[in-house]
Amino acid sequence: MxxxxxxxxxxxxxxxxxxxxxxxxxxxxxxxxxxxxxxxxxxxxxxxxxxxxxxxxxxxxxxxxxxxxxPRTIYIMHDLPFDDVKKRIAAAGFQYPFIVKPDVGMKGILFRKIDNEEQLHKYHERIPVEYIVQDLIELxxxxxxxxxxxxxxxxxxxxxxxxxxLLHVIGNGEDTLQQLVQKHPRAKHRTEEMEHRHAHRFDRVIEKDHIFYLSYAGNHNRGxxxxxxxxxxxxxxxxxxxxxxxxxxxxxxxxxxxxxxxxxxxxxxxxxxxxxxxxxxxxxxxxxxxxxxxxxxxxxxxxxxxxxxxxxxxxxxxxxxxxxxxxxxxxxxxxxxxxxxxxxxx
Known part of the structure; x- marks a missing residue:
């Protein structure tokens, strides 16, 4: 400390x-x-x-x-029925994974990569404002x-x-995610945020050479x-x-x-x-x-x-x-x- x-x-x-x-x-x-x-x-x-x-x-x-x-982008009202959300996303041609974030946002707050319908449903149920669905750009x-x-x-x-x-750790096949975070020169100063986002994964041993992204927001305040x-x-x-x-x-x-x-x-x-x-x-x-x-x-x-x-x-x-x-x-x-x-x- x-x-x-x-x-x-x-x-x-x-x-x-x-x-x-x-x-x-x-x-x-x-x-x-x-x-x-x-x-x-x-x-x-x-x-x-x-x-x-x-x-x-x-x-x-x-x-x-x-x-x-x-990037291809559509706008979703937070109170739209989820079945309609899925229809809009499908009609626009999106496939998993993609990015979601508030239309009016800042500092990477509520910026998420969505890998499947379950994650999308949880995000839609949680977010209290209009948000955007956007292609995950992997350039x-x-x-x-x-x-x-x-x-x-x-x-x-x-x-x-x-x-x-982006803020990430690289697995060595021995350390848990929590141990890798504690050793990382930036992530170790973001303990509260890391616990909030990744506590449910902290006991997971990250396989050797695997890159685990701690944040998908490329902001200084996100590490x-x-x-x-x-x-x-x-x-x-x-x-x-x-x-x-x-x-x-x-x-x-x-x-x-x-x-x-x-x-x-x-x-x-x-x-x-x-x-x-x-x-x-x-x-x-x-x-x-x-x-x-x-x-x-x-x-x-x-x-x-x-x-x-x-x-x-x-x-x-x-x-x-x-x-x-x-x-x-x-x-x-x-x-x-x-x-x-x-x-x-x-």
């Missing part, structure tokens, strides 16, 4: 979000003062609710991307690309490019491991994301989560699918897992906040006003209520 505590204390990447961001929060407050708007970021992506800071639905995001770049390479573009320009900046590896691909950022990559940004007309600031056959194919604009577009609430997650000192991470975050402020200010002055305080307050309260509900059922 002492060793684990010391590891968390000395590795800033393991600190709580609020602790990491508190020292630079005055800069965010300064942007609020300069723009005279608490929700100064809302025009950053004006066709997404709240600019994509939080609480936006996936449908509004998918509808603004080229159809061939997004071998998962990446995130952070991109921003000033609205007055046609070319933007790819500021971050990372490879993502995914990132590898910085900054050296791969070039004119080809910029061209792909300039085209995507201009296709959707008003995607100016955010992060694309993508699966592809290879980095080379992504740069050539082929063989990739966009799993998510995260708007102005997206963290520049390329600050993690690249041996950045905390000061360097702050410098990167502040660079992105400056771009966010400038994009939002321009759009505010050109037909997309800041949300007023009351509208934003109502939205964020509803979003927080929704988030707490999802956490309760995760």
């Amino acid at each position: 002492v060793k684990k505590f010391f590891e968390r204390l000395t590795n800033w990447e393991l600190w709580p979000f609020a602790v990491i961001y508190f020292p630079i929060s005055f800069v965010w407050i300064w942007y609020i003062v300069r723009s005279r708007a608490v929700w100064f970021f809302t025009p950053s992506n004006p066709t997404i609710d709240f600019g994509g800071f939080e609480g936006e639905g996936k449908k509004e995001m998918y509808d603004q991307l080229p159809p061939h770049t997004v 071998p390479v998962e990446v995130s690309v952070f991109y921003y573009r000033h609205p007055a320009q046609t070319k933007g900046t790819v500021s971050g490019f990372i490879h993502k590896e 995914a491991h990132f590898t910085n691909l900054h050296a791969e950022i070039d004119e080809q990559l910029h061209k792909v994301f300039d085209e995507l940004s201009n296709y959707s007309k008003h995607f100016y600031y955010g992060r694309y989560d993508i699966k592809t056959t290879s980095i080379e194919d992504l740069k050539a604009g082929r063989n990739f699918l966009i799993l998510e577009y995260n708007g102005c609430g997206a963290e520049p997650n390329h600050i993690y897992d690249c041996n950045m000192r905390l000061g360097e991470a702050y410098k990167e975050i502040l660079k992105h906040w400056k771009a966010l402020y400038e994009i939002s200010k321009y759009n505010h002055n050109n037909g997309f006003p800041y949300w007023d305080f009351a509208k934003g307050y109502r939205f964020i309260k509803q979003s927080q209520k929704h988030f707490k509900l999802l956490q309760k059922y995760d």
Whole structure:
């Protein structure tokens, strides 16, 4: 326990979000003062609710991307009779396994891989909100690309490019799942989550060389491991994301989560699918897992906040006003209520 505590204390990447961001929060407050708007970021992506800071639905995001770049997706109301759910899924051509997740979700909460009808039934009975059924994309390479573009320009900046590896353990034929979790450098710091998700499997000995995925969500807060691909950022990559940004007309600031056959194919604009577009609430997650000192991470975050402020200010002055305080307050309260509900059922 002492060793684990010391590891968390000395590795800033393991600190709580609020602790990491508190020292630079005055800069965010300064942007609020300069723009005279608490929700100064809302025009950053004006066709997404709240600019994509939080609480936006996936449908509004998918509808603004080229159809061939997004996975097959259908939307299911949580109170639909299960027989009708099965009919809708069959009519859309889905076969097990596939992915389910809330239409309005965050941080990988209630993200599940569904292998059979029994799992689907349990998920449908449990989830309290509308959710999506989506193809399980098994392309071998998962990446995130952070991109921003000033609205007055046609070319933007790819500021971050990372490879993502899902949280997993590899069996040795001797240790139980619980023992493997306790030995894993990341999973051991997520004891409560691992117990919640996998306690019923903890006594299982994982066969040698078998990969057991502890989470299918490629998020830092779900324990995914990132590898910085900054050296791969070039004119080809910029061209792909300039085209995507201009296709959707008003995607100016955010992060694309993508699966592809290879980095080379992504740069050539082929063989990739966009799993998510995260708007102005997206963290520049390329600050993690690249041996950045905390000061360097702050410098990167502040660079992105400056771009966010400038994009939002321009759009505010050109037909997309800041949300007023009351509208934003109502939205964020509803979003927080929704988030707490999802956490309760995760």
